Amino acid sequence: MIPDGCALAICDGIVCVVGERGDVRSDHAGTGVYANDTQYLSEFEVAVTDRDAPESGWDRLDRQAGADGMTTVLVGAAPGEGRGDARRFLLKKDVAIDGDVVTVETTLRNYTPEERVVDVELTVASDFQHVFECPGFFAARDPVDRGATASDRESGAELSGTSPDGTTRSATVQLEGGRTTSVEAGTDTAGAVVERTLEIPPGDETSVVATARLRPIRGRVDLSFDPSVSMASHPGLFDAAADTLRALVLPEGVPAAGAPRFVAPFGRDALLVGFQTLPFAPDLTRSVLTYFAGRQASTTDPETLAEPGKIPHEGRRGDLPALGRSIRSPYYGTVDATPLFAALVAAYAEWAGEDAITNELYDAALRAVEWTVATGDKDGFAWYEPHDHDYGLTHHGWKDSDRAIARPDGTAATPPIALAEVQGYAYRALRGVSELAAARDDGDLAQRLDERAGRLREAFDREFWLPDEECYALALDADGAVEAVASNQGHALWSGIVPSERADDVIGRLLAPDMLTDAGLRTYSASHVAFDPLSYHRGSVWPHDTSIAAMGCARYGRDDAAAVLVERGLDALAAGATGDSGRWGFPELLVGLNDSDVNEGRARHPDSCEPAAWSAGSAFGFARAALGLGVESGTPVAEPAAGFGSGPCLGTTEATLHCREQRYAVRHSGDSTVVMPTCRASAAGGPPDSDRDHPEVTTDG
Incomplete structure (x- = not known):
């Protein structure tokens, strides 16, 4: 790029x-x-x-x-x-x-x-x-x-x-x-x-x-964050990732998606960065949540696809929107940013403590879940149609290029479309906000959201499962299942919507030779006719995509798979971020080939933004997967992938975690892992105002 x-x-x-x-x-x-x-x-x-x-x-x-x-x-x-x-x-x-x-x-x-x-x-x-x-x-x-x-x-x-x-x-x-x-x-x-x-x-x-x-230039939000991670096998990589994220932070306090084309707030990009970096840089996550809560739609507008509760896809500036030469900003052409927002509020509460969730954030999460529920069909599936606008998007998931969603024979999916990963995001949002509601003594809402999540999970397994592939479908469309294997299913793993008895099959399919390259996961299986390693979304390799799949493998206890994705993903990031002193940052995507002529799958894609925020955030996502980070009873735990750090490939890893206003040092070397409190962290947020009214969330239909 x-x-x-x-x-x-x-x-x-x-x-x-x-x-x-x-x-x-x-x-x-x-x-x-x-x-x-x-x-x-x-x-x-x-x-x-x-x-x-x-x-x-x-x-x-x-x-x-x-x-x-x-x-x-x-x-x-x-x-x-x-x-x-x-x-x-x-x-x-x-x-x-x-x-x-x-x-x-x-x-x-x-x-x-x-x-x-x-x-x-x-x-x-x-x-x-x-x-x-x-x-x-x-x-x-x-x-x-x-x-x-x-x-x-x-x-x-x-x-x-x-x-x-x-x-x-x-x-x-x-x-x-x-x-x-x-x-x-x-x-x-x-x-x-x-x-x-x-x-x-x-x-x-x-x-x-x-x-x-x-x-004119915009006023700046005062935001400071300093994620601390080091890995002996990749010296300087995490410092470079932190520097890149700080450079990309916009005056509004949210990272731009990537330079030079996408120097603007993008909902899903920034929210996924928030997930990737949460244990290491909670102030960044909170700033992202605060920004998008303030831009959540409250009215309906067919031109921008705004609907009450929706989180924006992007917020462009300049004069073209006002001149009718672009869609007015912010633009809400996304089906995934809204459940991702609600899920991230819940994840932030897990690490920062429920008291860190102000009523403003809680209300915004409820409105996001309300939209997620309202937009779902009888099974809870979230669908989208192409936006009928001169500058509207055809696809509303993270693979949003015009030809991104295709059947194995190369024919385009027929709208409306329900993407596999979006159902996972919805599931995670429902479960997460259910826990928030329970913490605020709203047991009825918690139960309704849990029941909705359970029905969605059952329907997902029933309607998306492909027995011949031993994997889930890329999507459902007007003609049925889009029987393609793609990296989207790795996002479904990360969300937790995959039943435990299916996880090994899904992971095995994702790590098959037609999906796995030396740089990480392809976005689309090389065994399908629609595969194009030089395309934007149908066979290229995106670091953030692989990092989410790695966190998904860790979620289901597949240490071997997580370690494979972590090692390959970090090697690719290191090559892309430090291989040329004249070009810095982390490339958005790589060519999806395994061939000595293109540096073993690590060649930059010609359309790649560089640097890209969620690629820089991927370094921390891989660290989360490798260290097996989580929170139990308000305390961080680390359960590293078996074999991680025991050999020359990855080496000793150290990190500073932030949990419930406390800093913790984690050190992993060989077979030893230690997590110890160090000092009090800065407060992540004030107590909630429990006397405020909250929007009602219904779960029917």
Whole structure:
């Protein structure tokens, strides 16, 4: 997804994508400075010219990129034609983001015994297009004229664009010590040039800073989290995962799904990250829950698919929704985020304590369960139809690409569709909120939800089971069972909807050669005609997908299967996150092949976001599965998978857990596992207001 030769930095919801030489260039699709789903700058280039050799140019020497920014190192091309002519300069461009400011610090080192003079030129341009109009990221929509303007500022300029909806966005740029030599505004693009001359003493270096301040930028939620996990076999991996998650956190306090396309809140993505990281970073989980509770739908809107109790699929910004060029935001085209939300509230209560669940969160969980119950059929199955909207989604589960849900022969499933994993999410939500209700002395509600969950589980086993495959169906559709084996069934394991007597068969089918690669589980069986390892959802490998299946295997005591998925999944994450110093973070998905030509199944997919939040969260999901983490009587327990950590493959593992306002240290090495309290943790939440009224949840039909 990041163009070849490019790298990115992201912080506070601002993304800067630079090209081969560390600049944003208008002739390089995909580079840019982005915020709030708007490309604030399509050009942000610091050009350096050696006066003594103006045609010599620059060659890239190195690139380092990470969660704290990126550095591109260039070396001056040889100024003459003879072999061995001296390269006079080393040039570094350091890109960093802080608040609403993007900074490029350009440092030149003079490697000659004489003073050198260079000309520095900052070129900026923008038409303030929406990301959906950018050809580097999407099938670009027709551009909107936003009346871009430019005006002089001290050592720089201000570029502005006003949308037909009346909103104005601007970028104020400066070159330290520079003078503005050109300010232009064309029919739809504004630009400016700022220049400066630098004298660099012999053998010394000089720096100059260019900045871009963006407006408007959102206020920031104060969120701090520091998940602590270490594994001897993968040094630095969990620190990199934590850094990635922090970099992706939006000002609203929820992680963006992934960069550079999906720098926005996505319901299921953030909620699954909340599950993956819960024992290690409960403050992140709580922030996710608080954010989506505040955006839970209260009315019905066919255009956005809002219905009372529903949790959003995504919350885009920018002007296209207001102009009718996109679905209004937030968009509720998801069938799974709502039960996942309710289930995560219950899981958070298990780790943080029921007293940490405020009435606001409890009420939101009840409304989410009420929607889950109301949308279900007589068996409790949750179905969805394609959204009849120019920009609506065909599929409303996590595999939401247009051709994601197919029968083994390749024909598309016929709507309406009930996905296997969504029924599992609903089951987990019903069971979890039942426990919350019981803790609040609402025994009648707890009983009704438990009975509903029991009927759903029985119906799932009856209607989804495929005897010939010894596995559950991918989905039900208008024509019956979609008899495909896919990774969705691993999510069903994780939810607990699978009866214990079926678990071994399901796990065995998922770990068969047509599903299991060196990088983890394929999203779709290679034995089916519809399999496509280069597709987005029908045969590729997604780390978060494998981590959920690993947690599912651990749930049913299949230590051997959990260990296989953990080892392969962590190896793939390590290769994807640390294999290239110029590209950081965790790729969203990998090519679903096992072939020496594609690095044993660990090749990045060309459409992959990088970094992706739930891929970074997967490191912690794998740790949960490997350590067998749970809570018993208010105390965390660790029951590691048999053989985990006893050999050179995984090694000693240490982690800090947070449970009921207490920190615990867990250490596993060989056959020994120790869990010990260390100190009091910060309070996760205040006591509930028991005198507030709560929405009534019915379970009929």
